[in-house]
Amino acid sequence: MPARVALDSHINRSSCHLYSLKNSHLDYSLARGGENLLPSGPYFLYNDGIYEAWRLYPDDLDAFEVAVVLQDRYRPARWDQYTSNNQAAASWPWPARFSPLKLLDQEGLWKSIAVPSRLYAQKSRKHPLAGVRISVKDNSKLAGIKTTMTNRAFTQLYPAEFETAEYVETLLRLGAIIVGKSKMCSFAAGENPGDWIDSHCPVNPRGDQYQSPGSSTAGGGASLAGYSWLDYSIGTDTAGSIRAPAACNGLFGLRPSFGAATLNGVFPLSRDHDTVGFLSRRLDSLQELVRDTTNLKEPKTLSTRILYPKEFFPVANDEQQILLENYICVLESHLKAPRIEFSLVELWARCPPREAEGKSLHEYLGNSISHQYYYDAYHEYDGFRKDYRDTYGREAYGGPLVKYRW
Numbered sequence: 323m324p325a326r327v328a329l330d331s332h333i334n335r336s337s338c339h340l341y342s343l344k345n346s347h348l349d350y351s352l353a354r355g356g357e358n359l360l361p362s363g364p365y366f367l368y369n370d371g372i373y374e375a376w377r378l379y380p381d382d383l384d385a386f387e388v389a390v391v392l393q394d395r396y397r398p399a400r401w402d403q404y405t406s407n408n409q410a411a412a413s414w415p416w417p418a419r420f421s422p423l424k425l426l427d428q429e430g431l432w433k434s435i436a437v438p439s440r441l442y443a444q445k446s447r448k449h450p451l452a453g454v455r456i457s458v459k460d461n462s463k464l465a466g467i468k469t470t471m472t473n474r475a476f477t478q479l480y481p482a483e484f485e486t487a488e489y490v491e492t493l494l495r496l497g498a499i500i501v502g503k504s505k506m507c508s509f510a511a512g513e514n515p516g517d518w519i520d521s522h523c524p525v526n527p528r529g530d531q532y533q534s535p536g537s538s539t540a541g542g543g544a545s546l547a548g549y550s551w552l553d554y555s556i557g558t559d560t561a562g563s564i565r566a567p568a569a570c571n572g573l574f575g576l577r578p579s580f581g582a583a584t585l586n587g588v589f590p591l592s593r594d595h596d597t598v599g600f601l602s603r604r605l606d607s608l609q610e611l612v613r614d615t616t617n618l619k620e621p622k623t624l625s626t627r628i629l630y631p632k633e634f635f636p637v638a639n640d641e642q643q644i645l646l647e648n649y650i651c652v653l654e655s656h657l658k659a660p661r662i663e664f665s666l667v668e669l670w671a672r673c674p675p676r677e678a679e680g681k682s683l684h685e686y687l688g689n690s691i692s693h694q695y696y697y698d699a700y701h702e703y704d705g706f707r708k709d710y711r712d713t714y715g716r717e718a719y720g721g722p723l724v725k726y727r728w
Contacts, residue, residue, distance in 0.1 A: 363441035374442065377551075378434040380427035381502075385524040385535075385545035387460045387470055389423035389435045389502040392494070418486045418494055419466045423502075435501050437551055449497030450614045457504040457545055459538075459557040461589040462487040464503065471589060472508040474520040475718035479710050487587030489556070489598055492615055504555060505541030509699065510563060510591040511723045512537040519721040528572055536567030538591075539599060543567025543575075546601050554611055555601040560591045560695055564599030574608050576600045582616040590702055592695035628653060630661040696727045 366373040381389070425434040443453020460470055463483040470477040490500060505524050507513040515523040515534055526535040527548035535544040539557030544567075546555040557564050559577035568575025576599065583598040590596045598616075602608035612618055628650065636643040654660055670683040678686045710718040720728060 361442040361444065363439055374438055376436045376438050378425065378427070378436055379549065379551055380429075380432040381435055381545075382427075382432045383525040383527055383544050383548045384432070384522050385504055385541040385548070386433055386435060386457065386502040387472070387505050387521070387541065388467060389425070389433050390420040390464060390467055390500060391423050391436055392500060393419045393421055393466070418464075418491060420464045420486075420500070421466055433502075435549075437501055438499060443497065445497070450610070451493060452497030454498045454553045455501050455551060456493060456498050456554045456556060457502050457542055457552060458487075458490055458500060459542055459555075460503045460506045461510060461558060462490055462503070462556070463587040463589075464490065464500070467503065469503075469589060470521075471510075472506055472518070472521045473718070473720065473724075475710050475720075476706060477520075479706070479713060479718075485587055488584045489615070490587070492583075493556070496614060501552070504539070504545055504557070506557070507538040507540060507563075508721050508724050509703065510538040510558065510560065510589075511699070511721070511727060512561070512563065512566075513721060513723045517722050519719075526571055528570075534570055536570035537565075538563040539567045539601070542601050543571040543573060546603060547571035547573055553602075553607070557599045557601065558585075558588060558591070558596050559599035560595045561692070563591075564601065568601055574602050574605050576608060576612060578612065578616060578618055582612075582618050590698075592698035593702070594698060595691075595695050624657050626657070626659050628657065628659055628661040630663045632663055632665045633667060700728050 364375045366375065423434065423436050425436075426432065427434055437455050438453075440453045443449075445452045458464070460472065463469060463485055465483050465486045468477060468480070468482050486494075493500065505521060507518070508520065524535045524541045524544035525531050525548075526533045526544055535541070539555070539559070542555030542557045546552055557567070559565065564575040564577050567573070577597055578600075580597055585593075585596060585598060588596075588598075600608060600611055602611065613620070630650070635646070637646065650661060667683050670678075674680070707718050710716075
């Protein structure tokens with residue numbers, strides 16, 4: 323594993339960080355005349371090594387669970403040199419392995435997040451995300467890094483991951499830089515800040531910095547809103563875990579259609595309701611990320627109808643309703659399609675399904691969706707609770723909302 327830190331000089335709110343290329347695949351190639359593999363950019367010669375320039379940023383919003391560095395960024399990584407008691411795992415071809423960055427800022431209070439200079443990145447058709455800095459939610463597996471699920475019992479029980487989530491692999495193949503795993507509510511349960519038990523809730527950088535950072539992708543929202551050096555945050559959404567942090571932190575968030583991106587290697591809340599989710603500060607860059615990393619296609623035709631359910635509008639906040647009204651007027655003009663106002667409750671009353679047995683829409687549906695994914699969330703972790711009970715002879719602890727759902 324390459325040595326990394328060789329200098330600690332304070333630059334603005336960050337520190338200079340040197341990433342060693344010695345003993346890496348690039349160092350080996352240079353020794354054999356492969357100079358063309360060396361990306362353009364600043365380098366440092368230190369003793370007998372070649373070093374890239376990285377910068378360390380303090381995570382003073384407490385938004386990251388762990389900072390990470392990809393091992394040997396210049397080699398199609400395999401774990402063929404990984405030693406483990408699991409001989410089968412040791413022989414498998416792994417696409418990427420990460421190391422935790424075990425550094426604090428100069429005051430010793432906050433984790434340091436390391437990012438390479440953008441000067442090394444050269445975007446191309448093959449690498450449209452070259453140099454793009456991304457955080458991923460803690461429920462996505464990164465080989466070599468523990469998944470905590472923001473639960474002390476889960477963290478205590480399981481070792482570092484042996485695989486990397488498939489969607490993260492896609493980001494890496496396209497040139498992205500994964501800088502760390504962002505904090506999440508315990509088991510993606512959507513806790514309020516006061517219900518965080520095993521980890522401190524991330525700080526929403528907006529307003530007085532004591533507002534909620536949103537639902538379970540809280541760390542992704544807080545970090546992207548507060549750190550200009552970060553480009554995107556990737557999370558998951560079941561019932562608002564991307565949309566709520568986007569709203570709370572002043573970001574653009576997208577929960578795409580089911581199956582838009584693979585969830586292999588992601589710990590779910592509900593397999594029937596989860597999707598990968600995206601956070602961005604800019605709508606145009608969000609469109610580019612989705613275009614490059616999902617199977618969603620640009621629509622060939624525009625919608626000819628704008629459905630306007632009266633149960634949802636107008637909203638209670640008058641200023642927000644003005645913004646919504648202005649947006650809908652722009653949309654009507656752009657699509658050349660007037661809004662169609664309708665009532666779900668009235669439609670249901672005129673033509674109720676036989677199974678409703680005379681119940682109203684609200685009576686029949688009630689909490690049916692939440693109860694379904696509560697059921698999923700409980701049984702998804704049957705194995706974890708059994709493993710913990712068998713190992714430690716007691717029940718795994720969960721916070722108030724997790725216990726309520728369990």
